[in-house]
Amino acid sequence: MTVHEPAPAQSAQMPSTMTYREAMREAIREAMQEDERVFIMGEDVADYGGTYAVTKGLHEEFGRDRVRNTPLSESGFVGAGIGAALGGMRPIVEIMTVNFSLLALDQIVNNAATLRHMSGGQLGVPLVVRLTTGAGRQLAAQHSHSLEAWYAHVPGIKVVAPATVTDARWMLRQALADPDPVIVFEHATLYNRREPVEPGPVDLVSAAIRRRGSDLTVVASAGLVHKAVEAADALSADGASIEVIDLRSLRPLDRPTLASSVARTHRALVVDEGWQSVGLAAEVAASITEDCFYGLDAPVRRLSSVDVPVPYPKHLEEAAIPTVEDIAGAAREMLAEGGTDG
Amino acid sequence: MSKSERSLLKDMIRIRTLEERCAELYGQTKIRGFLHLYIGEEAIAAGALPQLRDDDNVLGTYREHGHALVRGVTARSIMAEMYGKAAGCSGGRGGSMHLFDADRHFYGGNAIVGGHLPLAVGLAMADQMQNRDRVTACFFGEGAMAEGEFHESMNLAALWDLPVIFCCENNLYAMGTSLESSESETDLALKASSYNMPAWRIDGMDVEAVAAGMERAVTTSRSGGGPVFLEFKTYRFRAHSMFDPDLYRDPSEIEEWKSRDPITSYASVLTERGSLSQADEEALWAQAQEEVDDAVAFAEEAEWESPATLTDHVYGPAPTRPGDDAKGEPILDPDDWAGDGIASNREVTA
Numbered sequence: 001m002t003v004h005e006p007a008p009a010q011s012a013q014m015p016s017t018m019t020y021r022e023a024m025r026e027a028i029r030e031a032m033q034e035d036e037r038v039f040i041m042g043e044d045v046a047d048y049g050g051t052y053a054v055t056k057g058l059h060e061e062f063g064r065d066r067v068r069n070t071p072l073s074e075s076g077f078v079g080a081g082i083g084a085a086l087g088g089m090r091p092i093v094e095i096m097t098v099n100f101s102l103l104a105l106d107q108i109v110n111n112a113a114t115l116r117h118m119s120g121g122q123l124g125v126p127l128v129v130r131l132t133t134g135a136g137r138q139l140a141a142q143h144s145h146s147l148e149a150w151y152a153h154v155p156g157i158k159v160v161a162p163a164t165v166t167d168a169r170w171m172l173r174q175a176l177a178d179p180d181p182v183i184v185f186e187h188a189t190l191y192n193r194r195e196p197v198e199p200g201p202v203d204l205v206s207a208a209i210r211r212r213g214s215d216l217t218v219v220a221s222a223g224l225v226h227k228a229v230e231a232a233d234a235l236s237a238d239g240a241s242i243e244v245i246d247l248r249s250l251r252p253l254d255r256p257t258l259a260s261s262v263a264r265t266h267r268a269l270v271v272d273e274g275w276q277s278v279g280l281a282a283e284v285a286a287s288i289t290e291d292c293f294y295g296l297d298a299p300v301r302r303l304s305s306v307d308v309p310v311p312y313p314k315h316l317e318e319a320a321i322p323t324v325e326d327i328a329g330a331a332r333e334m335l336a337e338g339g340t341d342g
Numbered sequence: 343m344s345k346s347e348r349s350l351l352k353d354m355i356r357i358r359t360l361e362e363r364c365a366e367l368y369g370q371t372k373i374r375g376f377l378h379l380y381i382g383e384e385a386i387a388a389g390a391l392p393q394l395r396d397d398d399n400v401l402g403t404y405r406e407h408g409h410a411l412v413r414g415v416t417a418r419s420i421m422a423e424m425y426g427k428a429a430g431c432s433g434g435r436g437g438s439m440h441l442f443d444a445d446r447h448f449y450g451g452n453a454i455v456g457g458h459l460p461l462a463v464g465l466a467m468a469d470q471m472q473n474r475d476r477v478t479a480c481f482f483g484e485g486a487m488a489e490g491e492f493h494e495s496m497n498l499a500a501l502w503d504l505p506v507i508f509c510c511e512n513n514l515y516a517m518g519t520s521l522e523s524s525e526s527e528t529d530l531a532l533k534a535s536s537y538n539m540p541a542w543r544i545d546g547m548d549v550e551a552v553a554a555g556m557e558r559a560v561t562t563s564r565s566g567g568g569p570v571f572l573e574f575k576t577y578r579f580r581a582h583s584m585f586d587p588d589l590y591r592d593p594s595e596i597e598e599w600k601s602r603d604p605i606t607s608y609a610s611v612l613t614e615r616g617s618l619s620q621a622d623e624e625a626l627w628a629q630a631q632e633e634v635d636d637a638v639a640f641a642e643e644a645e646w647e648s649p650a651t652l653t654d655h656v657y658g659p660a661p662t663r664p665g666d667d668a669k670g671e672p673i674l675d676p677d678d679w680a681g682d683g684i685a686s687n688r689e690v691t692a
Contacts, residue, residue: 039471065471071501076460076494083464086449087399089471091464106491110454111461119442120433121655123449155656179658 020162021191023169024054024130028092031176032062035090038176041068041077042094042130051096052132052191078104078129082112082181085127090176095131098147098185105150112181113156127181128172133161134187134223134273135321141309144317146273148221149280151183152251159250160204161185163225165193167248170200178204185250187223187273207254209261213243216267216331219258219284221247224271224322231327240335250280258284259291266297267334271322276304298337303330343617346392350549351612352626353388354605357408359630360417363638364407364424364438368584372641373424377438378405382579385604386511387412389552390479390574393560397447399465399478404439404453405511405578409481415443417637427644434647435655455516456482456489459508463495466504466569477505477563479556484573485516487533488524496537499569506569507559508534511546517582518590534571546574547602550611579603 018026031038039062040055046069049056059067070077074095081093095101101108108129115123135144152159158180162168168186175182182204207219211229220228225246232242243265245258262268268288272281281302288300306320343351361381367373380387387408394400402409410420415431423430424438432442432451440451449465452458462480469476486492487510499506512530514521527533535541540562544555552574559570577599581588612618 037472071494071497073494073498075491076463076498079457079460079491079495080464080467080498083461083466084468084471085464086461087465087468087472089468106454106457107460110457111452115450116658117655118432118436118440119444119450119655120430120435122432122442122444124658158657 017194017196018165018169019191020165020168020186020193020195021052021054023165023197024172024186025056025058027169027172028055029058029061031090031092031172032058032066035176037088037090038092039066039068039089040092040094041070041081043070043072043096045069045094050094052186052188054130054191055094074100074103075107079107079111081127081129082107082115082125085125086115086123090126090128092128092130092172092176095129097143097188098131098133099142099145101129101131102147108151108157108181108183109154113154116180117156124179125181126176126179128175128184129181130184130186132188133185134189135305135310135317136189136223138312138314138317140312144310146305148185148250149274149278149283152280152283154251157181157183157251158204159183159185160248161187161222161250163187163190163222163246163248165195166198166200167202169197170202171204174201174204185222189223193226205249205252205254207248207257208246209243209257210246211242211244213241213265215241215265216269216334217243217245217258217261217265218327218331219245219247219268219270219288220272221250221280222273224273224327227322227324228271228327230324231331234324234328235331238332240331242331247284253284253287255287255291258288262288262292263295266295268292268296268300269327269330269334270300270302271327272302272304273321274304275307276302277307279304298334301330301334303327343612343622346553347612347617348626349392350388350553351605351608351618351623352630353392353412354384354549354608355626356417356630356633357384357387357411358605359627359634360411360420360637361407363634365580365584367424367638373438374426375437375439376404377424377584378582379578379580380405380408382599382603383511383513383546383576384408385549385552385608386481386509386546386574386576389549390509390556393553393556394477394479397474398476399447399449399462399469401449401458401462401465401478401480402441402451403455403458403482404451405483406441406451406481407438410441410443410448410451413443413448414446415441415448417633418640419443421634421637421641422644425641425644426646427641428647429640429644433655456486456491458482459486459491459495460498462506462508463498463504466499466506467502470502470504475564477507477560479507479509481509481511483516484510484512484514484521484530485519485524486510487530488516496534496539496569496571500537500539503566503568505563507556507563508569508571509556510534510571510573511576512573513576513578515578515582515591518586520590531571531573534573537571539569539571540567541571541573543573543575546576547604547607549604549608577602
């Protein structure tokens with residue numbers, strides 16, 4: 001199992017930095033340059049440049065057939081992406097937000113995920129769907145939800161959530177190489193994040209340890225990875241050593257990496273921006289409990305978004321989703337719980 | 343009897359014979375799940391599909407046994423699929439509603455009403471973007487026209503001039519709901535024409551009319567004329583599925599349509615033309631019976647798939663390791679993956 005070590009703090013040759021948005025754009029550009037079967041379509045991906053400006057300028061380079069604006073027909077154009085994949089293309093479909101993707105849920109769940117099995121292995125759907133997820137921009141209850149778990153529930157598709165600029169730069173390449181539908185969740189608060197880009201390639205299946213620690217494992221994905229690292233850094237002042245795992249892949253889950261981490265730390269806190277009830281954190285927590293039960297010093301704990309539609313005012317939105325303080329607080333409580341340091 | 347007359351009649355008889363046997367086998371619990379019979383509507387599949395090339399794409403609904411058969415999927419593999427056997431055309435995973443045959447560009451067997459229309463749009467996009475002059479024929483019932491996916495697909499196909507032939511089989515009932523109680527505009531061709539594409543009404547009980555209309559649509563679409571909508575007026579003689587007690591239709595209405603049976607009507611036409619003798623017709627029924635007997639024997643003998651293979655075909659072959667897709671090389675290994683999005687691992691239907 002590959003574990004991605006954090007980049008050395010003092011690298012002899014500092015890799016170039018770019019933003020998450022630029023990394024994603026560069027990944028799309030590279031894919032389109034290398035393979036003429038690759039094209040991108042979605043609402044306002046051309047002249048407007050993409051709702052989050054990811055595809056800005058690409059239509060000038062590749063033309064309007066390959067950077068194709070669609071009408072507001074999520075089910076129609078996601079289904080068209082599935083059909084185009086069946087027809088030998090390698091489509092990237094952009095959906096503005098996960099909330100809007102529900103209009104295409106029929107296509108993703110009933111077609112993309114089932115066609116290979118239902119046809120006895122004759123067909124495959126090599127489709128990449130990119131969509132934004134997450135709260136933090138005061139966009140209220142129809143633009144802010146984290147519904148990754150809905151997709152991660154479904155066999156036949158793969159679900160990834162790049163949290164770092166390096167993953168934003170390289171995951172798309174591997175997603176396009178995959179013979180099955182890959183859903184790429186991009187947390188909307190990450191687009192302006194600027195980081196050094198490590199060389200690719202990267203895989204789509206392994207979790208990454210973003211921060212080493214020995215007292216407690218915090219499992220996170222996407223935007224929460226950075227909050228978890230921040231919380232861990234804050235706790236180190238108190239002498240606590242926190243490990244942070246970035247799931248990267250939400251389906252499949254990299255259970256061996258989770259288990260080997262928790263086997264060392266004996267405590268696991270799972271943070272998730274989705275709702276707690278029947279959520280991603282529940283799945284991760286159950287997996288850890290199954291794999292590590294006898295090595296745990298404390299019950300596995302979940303810290304998810306509050307079960308409420310995300311509200312508009314900033315203070316209420318912050319109250320609804322896990323914050324750095326929430327993560328640090330939960331970790332502190334767990335470290336105070338019984339058991340030994342293993 | 344000219345060759346085309348003979349094959350039109352023959353295909354209708356083949357479908358009818360296959361499906362009447364399916365109904366019997368359902369009663370014997372050999373076939374389970376839902377079984378939707380096409381009996382009464384055979385002229386559409388028999389007339390339309392022969393107008394396509396082998397490399398054109400075809401998508402059907404859950405009432406697709408006839409389309410599969412006329413498209414060239416063997417009666418053996420269709421019957422084995424309905425039995426749920428590994429030798430079925432979908433490896434036994436699909437059943438009656440999900441017949442697939444990638445080699446024949448037969449993309450189901452789709453059971454979400456309207457859900458396959460966007461796929462037809464995408465298949466046509468792939469052809470257009472790769473400069474192939476294929477057309478995509480998408481069959482659906484009139485019930486699909488109340489779905490949003492119908493409207494989104496019609497709009498996209500017209501907007502992008504895609505070679506899709508939307509083949510609406512209007513049998514007047516969406517399960518038990520009549521056209522009048524589900525559509526504000528019951529003139530379906532008129533409704534479709536608002537998408538700025540040709541929309542033609544065709545008598546779906548007249549196999550030669552179907553063939554002529556489809557031929558014209560294929561010519562239009564293949565020569566760059568964009569999408570075409572065809573409304574085939576038809577009627578199913580049986581209930582919606584084997585579970586349906588058929589309480590919503592007046593028996594006299596059913597009898598009236600049965601008097602227009604596409605097979606007997608066409609046989610009469612050919613007899614009047616002097617191109618069909620009674621012996622000819624009897625021979626066609628006998629051949630169809632033989633074909634179906636053989637298919638049933640094959641399905642009875644065929645093997646079940648081992649439960650050990652249960653989770654096969656959920657995901658495709660694992661992609662090559664990261665980095666194997668060296669710059670300049672195709673992202674996917676062509677040995678693992680045919681250029682058509684069709685996996686080469688067809689062992690289950692070999």
